[in-house]
Amino acid sequence: MLLQVDNLSVSFATRNGVQAAVKNVSYSVDKGQILGIVGESGSGKSVSCYSLLGLIPQPPGRIDSGTALFNGEDLLKLSPARQRDIRGNRIAMIFQDPMTSLNPFLSIGEQLLEPLVYHHDCSRAEARSRALQLLDEVGIVDGERKFSSFPHEFSGGMRQRVMIAMALITEPELLIADEPTTALDVTIQAQILRLIADLQSRHNIGVIFISHDLAVVNQLADHVLVMNKGEIVEAGPGERVLHKPQQAYTQTLIASTPRGAKIASGRERERDSETLVSVRSLSTSFVDYSSHAAKRVRAVNDVSFDLYRGEILGLVGESGSGKSTLGRSILRLVNVDEGTIEYDGVDLLALQGNDLMPYRQRMQMIFQDPFASLNPRMTIYDALAEPLLYHGLANRQSVQSAVLQLMDDVGLEGRFIRKYPHEFSGGQRQRIAIARALATGPEFIVTDEPVSALDVTVQKQILELLLALVAKHNLSMLFISHDLSVVRYLCDRVLVMRQASIIEAGDVENVWRDPASDYTRQLLASAPVL
Amino acid sequence: MEANKHDMSEQEQGSSLWADAWLRLKHNRLALGSLIFLLALVVLCILTPWLAPYGYEQQNLELGATPPSMAHWLGTDVFGRDLLTRLLYGGRVSLMVGFIATAVALLIGVLWGTVAGYLGGRVDMLMMRLVDILYAIPFIIFIILLMVVFGRSMLLLFMAIGAVEWLTMARIVRGQVQGIRQQEYIEAAIAMGLPLSRILWRHVVPNTLGPVIVYATLTIPQVMLLEAFLSFLGLGIQPPQSSWGLLISYGAESMEEYPWLLVFPGLALASTLFALNFLGDGLRDALDPRVAKD
């Protein structure tokens, strides 16, 4: 066995006392094997690996018990010098965010060479030729020239390739990959996953693949470990754990992962119902001040589509495709260059100042980041009472009961009414944000990635809440997302956006069955499935 | 455990970020001590005309300079003036300069920074370019020049110091507002149809206050230092009025014979600066959201 971890327990000292992060965890990895560790945030999946290599800060962290035999040597009992010998040499790591994991002050080449220079005592020239060879192997062409580049000159996917090259340069026996594709677009994710699998089999190394995404793990791992609250819930061959789970938690996790077509919500939508929003030849651009010469960037280019009353219209695209800008353009949150937006027969772009106000009340938005979408200095009561009072939907006497009603609508207990956003979890905050959007009594809501910051079980609850609210209040919704399976699960029709344009539109199931464009086909093929 | 009890007794009462920050500040003994010290000092200086046993100009040439005694707790200077009295009157001046100039800087800086940061684009570029240019002007040298040319007027001193300090404040506030402007709760407020004034007042400004308070706390000692510096060079407050800088300057002249004339004013200035800096640091820690998370 390459790595054999037994009874590992790790705890952290916090202001509220010592909290166990990992409780009596045992697992093992062999050469040529990929072990997937899945769990939601706070499950201890990362800590259970970081602690082996002395990568958790001590204090506040503390390893309470356990052994971790790596080729017969207990990692937890090593001297710091010996630990450094193994770390980055025989056990290498790659991390989630390739944007922040490379040193912005040092050239790519310098960072690539380091492990060889420090671990293998080899000359810089030798190290350089080895590094170039690896750059080639991870699919970076023109390595000679890229060698002296800095991380900011690379895209996210390229940086992750550099990280992988850097990890493999010492020919380690074990690779620990912590959410290596979570920050990447789905097509790039597919490439990186293929690369990892390919290198793993070619070099016959062991891999520990940590992820929150069951579908990704399903695609890659031989063995799977499901963790929850610091404990291993279930372990076994991937096929068995992910497809015939025995533990209730694993079953919940799998049931929460959006899969398959939209379930009939009990309310069959009528086709060809009346058009609510009609967008024609819409273009939006913004000035990019981040480079030397401020330049105009076109984020939405000549886009036309209709949204029907009562439908949930998905808007899918990768990062930078312009999907968020399109959503914000419709709500007039950003300035539009040209085109028309007709809302219920009225041209929104012709409205100015106070004329727009009635429409602000009828259209609302729900945002991605539940931590940024609520004013941290306002209680729930303040946040929900503000739109009610401002739009005259309640008076001083009735506002409290109206707020309580809204909270009840989104499944929040009334006793939380005086609490501030920082006292809530991400899912609860998203419920507050939804309640705020409902406060003005809108008929149309734009949601921008409302569940992508949430754990999968919470995500499921929020999606179900959205479906219920759409039915209850007869809402129409533009649902912006990068996540194809969520869109399929929730939406009636879908628009696919790429490079500022809509390249495909149609009923969700039709698009899934028979995509019209190559890009959509590629997107669908890249999405990992459970 | 404590958090639990809190929850049980006041189930419906949330704790705002301010309340959280205050709780953390209370646990920081050094910062709390500094706060108490400063409050005591302010009260003492306000009440000086009624408390002080002597007048600040009241001379006693026969007595001359005496070391601390029962009659004169901190001793007297060469004119027989009571040092404690002069120190308290000097404190009034020093603190007043510190607070007023900081208030001036705060007002201009917050307004300027909020407008520039929120409006962004070309307005922001123009406004901040002006700040850049003013920043490049060597103000200390300029202030000396001003004091030389126009004589030593207190008003001029306030204005000159305030004019220097608002620049940094404007930069800090602008940076904060730029960050807040990107936050989704601002977009939500716009989508809700709230007018600009309400968005700025209710959603933007309250969220800049943390860093502003911290920076203001750290500006006061800088301003007091600047005043003391000018007074030391003979360009600040004019005698017979006193300020701590002036007292230190006199003390330094005769430190060989009468060291207490240097040591006590120095102690007063240093300990006040100490307290303000510790309080500023404490506030920064208390208001830091990263600390708040765990």
Place this chain on the structure above:
Amino acid sequence: MVRFIALRLLQAIPVLFVVISATFFLVRQAPGGPFDAEKPVIPAVKRALEAKYNLDQSLWQQYLSYMGDLLQGDLGPSFKYPGWAVQDLIGSGFPVTAELGIYALLIALLIGTTAGVLAALKPNSAQDYVPMSVAMIGICMPTFLLGPLLVLVFGIWLEWLPISGWGDLPGDKILPSITLGAAYAAYVARLSRGGMLEVLSQDYIRTARAKGLPEHVVVLKHALRGGLVPVVAYLGPAFAGLLSGSFVVETIFQIPGLGRFYVQAAFNRDYTMILGTTIFLSTLIVLFNLLSDVIATWMNPRLRDGLRGGSQ
């Protein structure tokens, strides 16, 4: 890079122009002229003097001729030191001030960064508290207080070091340099601690550790450069502060530097001297600000090629 420096130099020109013009007219607004001093001068003599120094011309003519001379590097004659040109007085005083400033800056940077980095490596330990408490004392001890206290203790009571002069007695440069450098060492310590703590919490430091690099490589190679950015950005303002601090230190230790000239010129209403020194010091400060900006920008590869001036 060249473009960036050129742009910043261009920006400096209007700043300097405004400073020079404002200084010129400010000084002329001052009540009382240089020859209205203590003992009254005979009107005829006064007129002759004023003619000699162009003071009988209109303000605009004086301004234009001054600017013309300035472009040729001529700062005019001193009013109070007859026979001396202002640039010669500056030339004699500046080397002393510069030497003092360099020693102080070296003290500030060496002691400050070392203390700050050490404190950041073990936050909330004795290694953090002790140097940071000392730094806080340093910040709260302005030069005009620290100077006399050092003189009192080391010069008068212990009699270890000379208490005045510059280059006359062995060791007479020690106390002035420490006095001037101490506060800046303290600021640098706090800045470098803050910068290092920030950088050490970054993901790429975790990456460096995960690569198994020795701790000194992690700190010196990966963290230091980013951690010291705030210190470099502070060098410009620090330099301006050092110059004004040198006024005090030179007064306390009776050092014949530029600062002392400046303060004396201010009291004597030696217009050309005030004007010349202000212009000289302002130019120096503006250039130093530029230099510290350029270094800070050059240290960051992201800014190095996308260089732009402006507030960021």
